Amino acid sequence: MARCSAQENSLKEILPENTLRTRVAQTQVSREVRPAPGRYRNEIAKYIIRRNDDCIRCGKCVELCPRGVHVDKPGYKYFAEPKLDRCIGPACEKTDHYCVAQCPQSALRMVENPMMKVLGDCRWPADMILATWKMAETGDVPAEEFGLEHECGATGGGFDRLRFKFPDKPPVKLSPDEIDTSIELNKRDDGRPRITIDVPWYGGGMSFGSVSNVTQLSKARAAVAWNTFTCTGEGGYMERMRPFDDHVITQVATGLFGVREETIQRVPIVEFKYAQGAKPGLGGHLLGDKNTIAVSRMREAVLGISLFSPFPFHSVYSIEDHMKHLDWIKHLNPRALLSTKVSTPTDVDMVAVGSYAAGTHIVHIDGGYGGTGAAPDIAKKNIAMPIEYAIGRVHRFLEAEGARDKVTLIASGGIRVAQDMAKAIALGADGVVVGTSELVALGCVRCSRCESGRGCPRGIATTDAVLATKMDIEWGTQRLINLYNAWYKELVEILMRFGMRSVKELRGRTDLLMHLDYSNDVKAKS
């Protein structure tokens, strides 16, 4: 409380007493990385070591393995299930502790986990999921010997065809603590707070209803730890989010579920969601099964009914309506920054500059690669301009209009890994919004069943009381803190290789990127 007393005083001047009365002490969360192993006993691993009956329990494998894959618990008749997620697989063959080769009984055999063939998809290959889990567990990029490809997916397009052209050696030698990864969210000189976040990303909007309260709270706590933001989505503002108010973006979306004057007044950033890149022109859907008592209460809607957010804002059919809409929120909350989230139609550049002219602080363009299972496939894969085109287009158009340095450009929709983020920034964004990666860090397997039944079998995107409590808030928080840490390290590494002191220097540096389809650089292609 003491830390923000000055801030509390200034709030008194701009917010009504009754709103401030609902304000509670803001929680602090440490950024420290702590191990956060998977919450299932046997984490899905890339390789499986099978042990046959020839094993005599000599214990050699346990002795050999420096990673502790093999577990022989005293007092048990058999070996325990090995900790396969620690195994580096065939990379071990060259070492002097390869258990399969050295087993005196030849009782061990290594195979690739057949699950790798079904886990994930082209956008999120199994390797990338496993790597993200590792990051969430350790706070670090997985060691190279694990052989987990985590810089690119396998789509054959989008960010997966873009590569950085790193210099052979950095032009300037910098140490990690000299690198600044922060970005400013308010570039308008309009007297509103100049909010800076420590890393160039914040959490995407997922409503209570689409995800569980545990997921929302974990995201919020990680945002506090890393001095960035999370977003409520449009399913209402959970009371339990209040200790994190200062790091929350609340959404004003077309359904206006749970949006109240008070919730708008609580937060430093309000996001207008006009469309989602994953399903532009389709509005939002929460199918009836996920509309439980808790959800319907938050949204003040009817239990068990599918809830639709209309595809347009019925109050906004034009740019001057948009301005009026922004002015309204500015009036309600004189300290709020406004973000306008739009999808990427062919005239996204015009939409962006129009939003800027109407007074938004953040233009948030959401491309079509993102989206959870709740977004229909037909939409996810077929509508909207690919985000990598949209970023460059909007960036250059804003520059041409002389507005680029007065507005923050945020990109989202398929930013899966730190490399994607860096590429988006090099294309011209100031920062990014992450969504699915956070869910993967919490244990998502990309089964794409977010919308059906009570939702997520892993208890992330669910509203089922039993499923949701499968996850613990402390654990969820730590997983995300760790993920952020790994991303941070990777970003710092990229900046160091370019000899850049700040992530702001990377913005718009398309000259540092190449597209594999248009490149003869064999090294890069390999």
Place this chain on the structure above:
Amino acid sequence: MNRTLIDRVLTSRGRLAERVGHLRDIRKDAEEGGCGVVGFCCSEAVAGRHIYEPSKQMHNRGNGKGGGIAAVGFVPKQLGVSRDVLDNYYMLHIAFLDPGVRSALERKYIEPYFEVASSCELDKVDDWQSVAGLEVCPPDVCRYFVRAKEPVLDAFIKENQLDGLDRSAAEDEFINQNSFKLNQEYYASLGEQQAFVLSHGRNIMILKVVGYAEAIVKYYKIEDLCAHVWIAHQRYPTKGRVWHPGGAHPFAGIDMALVHNGDFANYHSVSEHLKQRNIYPQFLTDTEVSALLFDLLNRTYEYPLEYIIEALAPTTELDFDRLDPDKQKAYRAIQATHIHGSPDGPWFFIIARNIARENKYQLLGITDTAMLRPQVFAFCDGEVQVGLIGSEKQAIDATLQSLSEDDPRVCPVADRYWNARGGSYTDGGSFIFDLKKDAEGKIRIGCTDKFGAAVPLPTASQACDFTAEVDASELDAQVITIDRLFDSKGAVGVFEYVVDHIRQWTYEDIRAICRTISRLGAEKRHTSVAIDALTLLNDRKYSTGSKKRSHIVHLQLTELYRLFRGLPRLGADAATENHYRLVDFDNRDALCEPPEEEAVLVIDASGFPPEGDDCDAAVLKRAFMKGWRRFIVFACRGQRYVGCGLGPDTDDVTIDVYGSSGDYLASGIDGLTITVHGNAQDQLGQIIKRGKLVIHGDVGQTFMYGAKGADVYVLGNAAGRPLINSVGRPKVVINGTSLDFLAESFMAGDPLTGGGFVILNGVRCNDDGKVIPLEEPYPGSNLFSLASGGAIYVRDPEKRLVDQQLNGGAYVALTSRDWDLILPYLEENERLFGITVSDLLTVDSRERHPAEVYRKVVPLASVVAQNLAGTDDTAWADEHLELAAD
């Protein structure tokens, strides 16, 4: 025009386009959103300065990157020509962005073809930067009164085989094609634009600038130029750092000017439709395309206006089914031909025309079928008639105010305000003001809808002389009566006294009474009673005999404002005993804590900007934070967000609003009571949570979108899309009806267990203040679509509602539980508006059982939901969503 001729005209345009090398691909240059549009017509020619105020009112609907005005029906003398020249010659207005090209242009496009009766360069201000609201130097404009030379026209007719065509129609076409060529050479084909035709009709002028529309009036010094019809447009283009006035509205057709608010989704389809008819846009905005489309339907196909409107805004759904079979046949043919050229998406057109053939001027407004843009029509009858169309009521009020200051025969309050229902069988979504000479040669205005039906107006015709002064002796006589009533019977007593006598009184008597009330109100003990009495006279509907209600409303509002403005100003007199304090823009910084708990802050809104840190709503919010709880906001001119931002639990706050209240009023309120004494605008009560909202009039578009609760009472109609996506427990009484899409996706629980509902009475008060049913309680095609909760109680004794209007709803019988639920709201409705429960239950002069009068509409989905209810996670929700009490 027969088919061959139409083909020949279209072919001639095709040859022309080929000859000038027009680029045939369809492009769109500027992305535009909505804009501000206003138009008015007057039976007298009125000066250009009257378009100034309404244009200024619409500033926040444009961004200063494009403005334009048009005028129709001039006074010959002012233009220095004869009546004959004004009526018969085309007024060619050409904008020269580069004045150097003028002589070359004239040599090429004017001298060879035209007989020029008169020409001049429009006067202008020397230093354009001295005119506020201009972004770049406006073009020089030249006006030429021209007719095609006989041999030239003969050759044109011969070349294009237009012998069968009426000679004047051929001349129109010649003018049109000449302008096309000129624009192509000097504007469309160039990187650097040099000149373009602003307008080319008879007795019509269009002017455009890069800036705000009202700057035109100042820059071209047309403050005193008189015309019968004026329209103005504030543009909001979003692309480009450099703008040209060519892209600004209005756009011209022959004898017409069109402004547009909106943005169609199918620009390319409409352009393609035109391209197939050899018509090519040159300015690359959807408004130009709209003007071209109208011109095509009007001049080439020679459709009657009704069919033109049908081609633009087709009649669909239930509305189509309700048309006469003959009409259906005609409309079906029109739709089959023109549906691809029908603009889709949000649009609203205002068009000014000179119909030379019929010797009349015309002003019309057309709204799109889905009614996605706001629109208001108004009419002031009397010796001087005024017809008005605007995107918002505030622009209409500003026009009337401006006109009345010049001519006291014009009352600042219109006789009627109404909305159009787009693509409907009732009014066709369009209203037309025709200005025609009567037998005595005086111009009179008639107003009809798309189908030619006259718009009903109040029958009272006796006008008030607003210039007359109040007779002081009259006052003394009244003071004793009123003073006694104040003490004995309060505001209601005074109100009843006035209503009992008003039919016999003259306007002078009424004014004297109002002045007396206002004067007595200056005394502390009388202030609140006086305010209440004048407010009742404003709000309630009662018989005024042969006197015009609008004029009486104006009289009493004037006195009410006089009373307000006489109250002690904030800060000036700390010693005053009165607990009312007046704040206006000039002394807004004197805001302090209230002198006593019951103190009322009276905000004179007239000087405040419509939004931003200095707007009246922001001052109100600051005052609230300093402890004020009671507010009166008066003389509003469209200021937005009144009542917003005060936060939760504001049950002790009341706000009374007078004047042209603005958009988003009461949005998000949580506990407070807000009363609008008159019509309200758009987007009221967004996400409204709790509290009470009373509107003594109509309310505009998307009323209570995403509402969560509150008790709401509307005396009149709610325009399109009220209560979309409402949840929780809003309880709403609408005494009139709604245009369409009422309570779409309504999700407000079960009304019988605390959920929300709408009572739709479908009635109005006639000129005598009697409650009468509307023709239909709900004319729209969509009622309660996709709703999953709540209910609508409709007063529908004749069972006019049909299943086709529902999409996921069902009619069920009204039970006694329902009646017990809604009765208290109807009783409150009675208290507020004087519409009694007994009035509502009376059908054919007999009071009926409620179940015979009201029908209940419920969502089918809610029936399903009850069977679906899953595991009860209430306890879990309590534990996991609420903040732990620590």
